Amino acid sequence: MNNLVVERLKARFGESKIEPSEFRGELALIVPKESIVEVCRFLKEDDELKFDLLADLCGIDMYTPVKRFGVIYNLYSLKNKHRIRLKTFVEEEDPTLPTVTSIWGTANWHERETFDMFGIVFEGHPDLRRVYMPEEFEYFPLRKDFPLMGIPGSIPLPKK
Amino acid sequence: METRTEEVSRKTKILQALEDQNASVSFDDPLENDMVLNMGPQHPATHGVLRLLIRLDGETVIGCVPEVGYLHRGYEKLAENCTYHEFIPHTDRLDYLSPMNNNTAYALAVEKLLGIEAPPRAQYIRVLISELARISSHLMFLGSLAMDVGALTVWMWSFREREKEYDIFENIAGARFTTSYTRIGGLAQDVTPETLAMVKKFIDEFPANLEECEQLLNKNRIFVGRTDGIGVISRAQAIDLGLTGPGLRACGVKHDLRRANPYLVYNDLDFDIPAYEGGDALARYYVRMDEMKESTKIVQQVLAKMPVGDVHAFKPKKVLPRKERVYTKMEELIHDFMLVNLGVEPPVGEIYNAVEAPKGELGFYIYSHGEGYPWRLKIRSPSFVNLQSLPTMMMGGMVSDVVAIIGSLDPVMGEADK
Numbered sequence: 001m002n003n004l005v006v007e008r009l010k011a012r013f014g015e016s017k018i019e020p021s022e023f024r025g026e027l028a029l030i031v032p033k034e035s036i037v038e039v040c041r042f043l044k045e046d047d048e049l050k051f052d053l054l055a056d057l058c059g060i061d062m063y064t065p066v067k068r069f070g071v072i073y074n075l076y077s078l079k080n081k082h083r084i085r086l087k088t089f090v091e092e093e094d095p096t097l098p099t100v101t102s103i104w105g106t107a108n109w110h111e112r113e114t115f116d117m118f119g120i121v122f123e124g125h126p127d128l129r130r131v132y133m134p135e136e137f138e139y140f141p142l143r144k145d146f147p148l149m150g151i152p153g154s155i156p157l158p159k160k
Numbered sequence: 161m162e163t164r165t166e167e168v169s170r171k172t173k174i175l176q177a178l179e180d181q182n183a184s185v186s187f188d189d190p191l192e193n194d195m196v197l198n199m200g201p202q203h204p205a206t207h208g209v210l211r212l213l214i215r216l217d218g219e220t221v222i223g224c225v226p227e228v229g230y231l232h233r234g235y236e237k238l239a240e241n242c243t244y245h246e247f248i249p250h251t252d253r254l255d256y257l258s259p260m261n262n263n264t265a266y267a268l269a270v271e272k273l274l275g276i277e278a279p280p281r282a283q284y285i286r287v288l289i290s291e292l293a294r295i296s297s298h299l300m301f302l303g304s305l306a307m308d309v310g311a312l313t314v315w316m317w318s319f320r321e322r323e324k325e326y327d328i329f330e331n332i333a334g335a336r337f338t339t340s341y342t343r344i345g346g347l348a349q350d351v352t353p354e355t356l357a358m359v360k361k362f363i364d365e366f367p368a369n370l371e372e373c374e375q376l377l378n379k380n381r382i383f384v385g386r387t388d389g390i391g392v393i394s395r396a397q398a399i400d401l402g403l404t405g406p407g408l409r410a411c412g413v414k415h416d417l418r419r420a421n422p423y424l425v426y427n428d429l430d431f432d433i434p435a436y437e438g439g440d441a442l443a444r445y446y447v448r449m450d451e452m453k454e455s456t457k458i459v460q461q462v463l464a465k466m467p468v469g470d471v472h473a474f475k476p477k478k479v480l481p482r483k484e485r486v487y488t489k490m491e492e493l494i495h496d497f498m499l500v501n502l503g504v505e506p507p508v509g510e511i512y513n514a515v516e517a518p519k520g521e522l523g524f525y526i527y528s529h530g531e532g533y534p535w536r537l538k539i540r541s542p543s544f545v546n547l548q549s550l551p552t553m554m555m556g557g558m559v560s561d562v563v564a565i566i567g568s569l570d571p572v573m574g575e576a577d578k
Contacts, residue, residue, distance in 0.1 A: 023509040023510060023511065024272055024273075024275065024509070024511050026510075026511060026512065028510065052399055053399055053402060053404075054402055055402070055404075055514070055521060055523065055540060056512075056523060056525065056538065056540040058525060058538040058540075060527055060535075060536045060538075061536070072525065072538075074512055074523075074525065074540070078399065078413065078415055081420040081421060083421070083512070083514075085510075085512065104400060104402065105397075105400040105401045105402075105548075106400065106401050106402030106545060106548060108548065109544065109545070109547075109548050110545075113544075117236070130229075131228060131229060132228065132229035132232040132577065132578075133229065133232070141234060141237055142236060142237055146237075148237060148238075148241050
């Protein structure tokens with residue numbers, strides 16, 4: 001199944017755009033951020049692959065000078081009972097990415113969470129608000145440069 | 161006519177009295193306005209600290225925005241600063257109604273990263289505790305849904321059963337609620353024959369007790385009337401919104417990770433995946449009732465088939481050694497010291513492992529740089545994703561259906577907020 005996914009994607013998008021890797025039998029594909037929406041749409045709508053369930057979408061902070069933030073799409077096919085992962089990277093100066101809410105409705109909250117925790121902005125998202133932290137909070141807590149103890153005074157306490 | 165004038169003058173007097181107290185009063189015509197109802201975060205029917213903003217046209221729900229985050233503790237950040245062993249107690253506090261499932265899911269994810277496997281007896285015990293926890297979680301669902309729609313007896317009866325299960329958990333793990341029972345590569349300790357006898361007794365009596373609860377509800381006009389056709393979600397919408405677990409199976413999708421991507425020893429066990437058509441609150445209730453019966457079957461088989469043997473994998477640099485050996489053997493003392501202080505040394509790589517928790521797909525995504533701490537640990541919690549389908553289910557319903565729909569979705573905020 002993993003080979004089939006790689007073959008179909010390479011045939012559709014070309015060798016250079018898809019970077020597959022496998023670890024413990026799980027397929028992960030690195031996709032450039034410009035083509036992430038088309039790849040997702042193709043994977044969902046292809047009759048043979050049919051990755052119809054977006055199980056998860058999350059961010060990761062690699063803490064490297066280039067390609068600092070990653071976004072991971074965890075796709076599941078109910079038909080083939082198969083799981084793959086897509087990864088795409090964005091730069092620290094320009095942490096923006098097109099949204100996939102038009103493909104899977106469930107991406108809505110996942111993208112809000114990723115924005116809340118990493119500050120990655122999903123362009124075209126219908127309602128990009130913070131999901132866990134208060135709206136006036138200025139930092140992004142899961143970034144590696146945010147300290148574990150938090151920043152004193154960053155959340156105003158209610159007045160007595 | 162005279163009474164009317166009198167009434168008007170009385171009303172004016174009341175308003176005048178309010179004005180005198182420096183209060184400003186304004187009246188809108190209620191028929192020309194929508195009303196926004198703020199429900200929660202402190203509300204008994206929201207199962208914790210869920211907040212809903214509901215827009216009402218009369219009594220009909222025309223909009224709903226769930227707000228989460230009131231129980232956010234930042235477990236993903238904490239995980240990056242814990243060794244793999246240190247994070248186990250935190251998993252109890254995710255879905256606190258079935259901590260055993262979370263322990264198992266986390267241990268399986270780390271084991272997949274390390275490339276080790278627990279011995280067969282440990283795997284059987286993990287299935288046993290997962291299924292007991294599933295029954296306990298579904299009993300909580302049963303009691304709270306019934307109570308939300310007005311049947312208090314079922315709440316009492318289902319809690320009577322849960323109490324027996326918590327006694328079993330106390331014997332197995334030493335704690336009733338926050339069990340922290342699994343270890344990477346095994347379990348904290350083996351189960352004793354006395355505990356297995358308790359499980360046997362509980363599981364033999366359980367179907368009859370569940371039947372009692374069913375009799376109170378299945379033909380109850382109020383219960384059926386308040387759940388039948390309420391909170392409907394179609395199959396396509398459910399998949400689009402990422403709904404998993406009983407909610408998805410109530411839409412007729414026979415998807416269960418225990419069968420779809422079998423883990424532990426589920427392949428050797430005989431059980432069915434209940435699925436119902438309809439996608440309403442009643443179907444979700446039926447699915448969970450049937451799942452409890454299937455879990456009973458699984459526990460019976462596990463008790464019959466459980467092999468004897470060790471419950472720890474023998475991997476000295478990955479799995480914590482047994483305490484008695486730490487105190488008597490030099491080698492084990494060194495390994496224990498290294499594991500506790502520096503953590504296990506996993507390979508560089510990333511894995512995602514999911515199990516079928518009572519609420520749906522519970523997955524852990526781990527990105528490892530080869531250090532004792534995970535570089536990133538993402539918890540894919542079913543309640544968080546399932547809550548997204550709440551607005552779809554509520555749209556067009558009545559305000560009194562709101563509690564029934566939340567009850568039928570069975571979210572746990574500890575897990576949704578992480």
